[in-house]
Amino acid sequence: MNTSDERIARGQRKIDWAVSRMDLLNMLRDEFRNERPFAGHRIGMSIHLEAKTACLAILLRDGGAEVFITGSNPLSTQDDIALALAGEAGISVHARHGVSEDEYVEHLREVLAAKPDLILDDGGDLVRLLHEGDTEGVIGGCEETTTGVDRLRRLDREDLLRFPMFAVNDAKMKYLFDNRYGTGQSVWDGIIRSTNLLVAGKEVLVVGYGWCGRGIAMRAQGLGARVSVCEIDPVKAVEAVMDGFTVAPLVEAIGTADLLITVTGCCDVVTKEALRNANDGLILSNAGHFDVEIDKPALEELAVSTRTVREGICEFTFDDGRRVYLLGDGRLVNLVLADGHPVEIMDISFALQALTLRHIAASGKLSPALYAVPTEVDQRVAWMKLTALGIEIDSLTKAQQAYLGLAP
Ligand SMILES: NC(=O)c1ccc[n+]([C@@H]2O[C@H](COP(=O)([O-])OP(=O)(O)OC[C@H]3O[C@@H](n4cnc5c(N)ncnc54)[C@H](O)[C@@H]3O)[C@@H](O)[C@H]2O)c1
Numbered sequence: 247m248n249t250s251d252e253r254i255a256r257g258q259r260k261i262d263w264a265v266s267r268m269d270l271l272n273m274l275r276d277e278f279r280n281e282r283p284f285a286g287h288r289i290g291m292s293i294h295l296e297a298k299t300a301c302l303a304i305l306l307r308d309g310g311a312e313v314f315i316t317g318s319n320p321l322s323t324q325d326d327i328a329l330a331l332a333g334e335a336g337i338s339v340h341a342r343h344g345v346s347e348d349e350y351v352e353h354l355r356e357v358l359a360a361k362p363d364l365i366l367d368d369g370g371d372l373v374r375l376l377h378e379g380d381t382e383g384v385i386g387g388c389e390e391t392t393t394g395v396d397r398l399r400r401l402d403r404e405d406l407l408r409f410p411m412f413a414v415n416d417a418k419m420k421y422l423f424d425n426r427y428g429t430g431q432s433v434w435d436g437i438i439r440s441t442n443l444l445v446a447g448k449e450v451l452v453v454g455y456g457w458c459g460r461g462i463a464m465r466a467q468g469l470g471a472r473v474s475v476c477e478i479d480p481v482k483a484v485e486a487v488m489d490g491f492t493v494a495p496l497v498e499a500i501g502t503a504d505l506l507i508t509v510t511g512c513c514d515v516v517t518k519e520a521l522r523n524a525n526d527g528l529i530l531s532n533a534g535h536f537d538v539e540i541d542k543p544a545l546e547e548l549a550v551s552t553r554t555v556r557e558g559i560c561e562f563t564f565d566d567g568r569r570v571y572l573l574g575d576g577r578l579v580n581l582v583l584a585d586g587h588p589v590e591i592m593d594i595s596f597a598l599q600a601l602t603l604r605h606i607a608a609s610g611k612l613s614p615a616l617y618a619v620p621t622e623v624d625q626r627v628a629w630m631k632l633t634a635l636g637i638e639i640d641s642l643t644k645a646q647q648a649y650l651g652l653a654p
Pocket residue numbers: 391392393394421424425429453454455456457458459476477478479482509510511512514515533534535536578579580587
């Protein structure tokens with residue numbers, strides 16, 4: 247076997263492993279093969295290109311679509327997966343690990359050049375680019391993550407959205423599990439894999455106590471860390487205190503932290519001022535969608551020297567001898583230095599994506615707006631997950647429904 251064949255075989259094994267554990271997508275496969283809900287449709291996808299995403303692309307193809315796929319971050323594409331997926335009929339892959347910003351945009355353009363009528367976006371780059379050109383023929387699309395939904399909300403508010411988009415991130419079966427338990431586990435996977443360090447006994451600082459931050463803090467506590475939280479929302483700050491964490495301003499908390507994770511979806515979170523106060527040996531990482539949370543130029547400015555100390559870890563030495571480390575170039579640590587969320591989590595998120603895309607294809611012409619995932623889709627995914635887990639639950643009797651004032 248030559249090197250390319252070996253990489254394809256490795257990618258295929260990763261895809262096979264993922265699909266063997268994606269119960270919900272497997273349930274949908276037979277349904278989609280019979281019904282072919284995407285026959286005649288072209289789906290343009292921009293999403294972290296790794297094994298679970300490949301399984302989703304194959305499912306959509308099995309549902310009759312022609313699929314055009316690229317990554318949603320220059321460093322999260324796994325080349326072995328991209329190569330293996332490119333061998334699938336009906337799927338066209340435009341992605342490579344480590345592309346420049348220009349190449350990244352070029353790949354998005356290549357997907358759009360195929361004139362997809364259904365869009366699956368993760369972070370909003372594909373939809374933004376689409377809005378710079380012709381949106382004729384686009385029926386609608388789905389957005390996977392918080393930052394992408396925030397960008398869509400802005401477009402919608404300003405009446406600039408030119409086709410319907412569905413906020414998959416905001417479905418209960420998404421954020422309660424993907425953002426909380428998915429990010430909660432996979433961020434630690436990325437940090438532990440790349441550093442090979444112990445978490446127990448360390449001071450962990452989680453910046454942003456939203457759905458992802460809650461999961462990251464919860465799992466840090468489980469690993470034996472002392473956990474602090476920084477927030478700008480007073481309610482979330484109180485919640486973090488009640489959950490047992492120390493809450494403090496960033497410039498203060500960074501002075502004693504061993505590991506810091508930003509996960510806010512906001513820019514300029516770890517500033518030069520804060521970095522000046524960093525604890526010696528601090529390891530910085532980001533789990534928010536874009537690499538704008540940690541001020542990388544400020545790190546360069548403060549450093550008298552920099553070097554790569556281990557794959558994915560850059561050391562910055564300050565003039566007083568303190569050293570600070572940045573993981574994965576400040577990009578999504580769980581996708582750049584690990585495989586992203588656990589398989590079972592993406593199985594749930596991608597079942598939502600697949601069923602929402604089917605809903606859009608079946609709905610025909612909806613007006614341009616930001617839509618919630620239909621409750622029936624959210625509930626169906628929850629029932630499917632319970633079935634996969636072999637768990638039954640109780641249901642209301644007629645008398646209980648009447649007592650609660652619910653329609654029978
Ligand atoms: N790494 C991943 O795999 C992954 C998965 C899901 C979401 N995300 C991304 O993570 C980010 C957060 O997502 P979420 O679902 O937790 O969002 P969220 O809206 O639930 O939480 C964000 C939190 O950050 C706080 N915040 C905002 N600006 C802040 C600042 N300057 N300082 C301190 N706190 C601040 C907000 O008050 C909020 O509580 C988004 O960019 C999202 O796209 C990443």
